[in-house]
């Protein structure tokens with residue numbers, strides 16, 4: 001039996017939702033090219049992923065309910081070190097879903113509870129801002145499912161065959177109900193771990209791999225909330241994306 005104020009503090013923690021951040025950072029960045037995985041290439045003066053981490057560190061500094069930031073890198077990757085603002089673990093897997101599942105297991109091992117929220121964010125989305133992270137947390141904190149940042153489609157949407165070399169339009173689709181999925185994606189730890197375990201099992205039996213957390217949750221029959229994000233929160237994917245990320249980050253530095 002502890003002191004009365006310790007019990008009160010414990011029951012407050014039990015009542016207030018806790019948040020954890022998981023950053024999958026174990027990709028090879030094949031489409032981006034370069035001699036280092038894209039998350040470690042220099043953009044606006046530092047490794048791309050350090051911009052990503054700075055945004056979450058800023059939120060954690062102002063919100064005690066955001067308990068930890070866990071970065072999952074590939075086994076043997078020593079580029080990043082743990083700091084007081086984030087922890088790095090070398091448990092990345094062969095796919096993004098594998099990496100996230102490993103990260104969830106590590107969060108559990110560190111005391112995170114199944115009812116806690118986990119915000120999963122691509123290391124490669126280095127233009128995320130604290131305001132966008134806050135917006136997702138506020139929009140989803142009372143949601144029964146959770147949700148993700150996403151962008152209503154800004155362009156006319158064409159359907160074609162899968163052969164990109166000889167692409168021809170088969171149809172123009174209604175875009176009123178289409179969104180581009182971004183990250184962070186925010187779900188309850190226990191439910192997300194269950195959803196990803198099911199998705200990984202199905203992928204092992206030949207089903208298509210899920211490419212985001214929401215897809216795994218959807219397969220449980222649930223409907224994640226879509227929270228409007230920003231076009232600036234793009235994923236650095238192709239070589240030309242670095243220059244755009246650099247320009248936006250430099251412009252933000254100037255106006256800060």
Ligand SMILES: Nc1ccn([C@@H]2O[C@H](COP(=O)(O)OP(=O)(O)OP(=O)(O)O)[C@@H](O)[C@H]2O)c(=O)n1
Pocket residue numbers: 023024025026027028029030031032039072092093094095096097099122123124125235236237
């Ligand atoms: N096995 C993997 C694959 C991807 N990621 C991470 O998931 C995020 C989004 O994935 P994507 O843009 O597809 O990154 P890569 O897999 O690195 O890119 P590519 O497909 O071009 O190789 C990135 O931050 C990447 O580091 C990961 O942690 N583990």
Ligand SMILES: C[C@](O)(CO)[C@H](O)COP(=O)(O)O
Pocket residue numbers: 096122180181182183211212213235
């Ligand atoms: C999770 C994601 O960023 C949502 O847009 C995206 O699906 C990950 O990228 P990938 O290229 O599909 O791995």
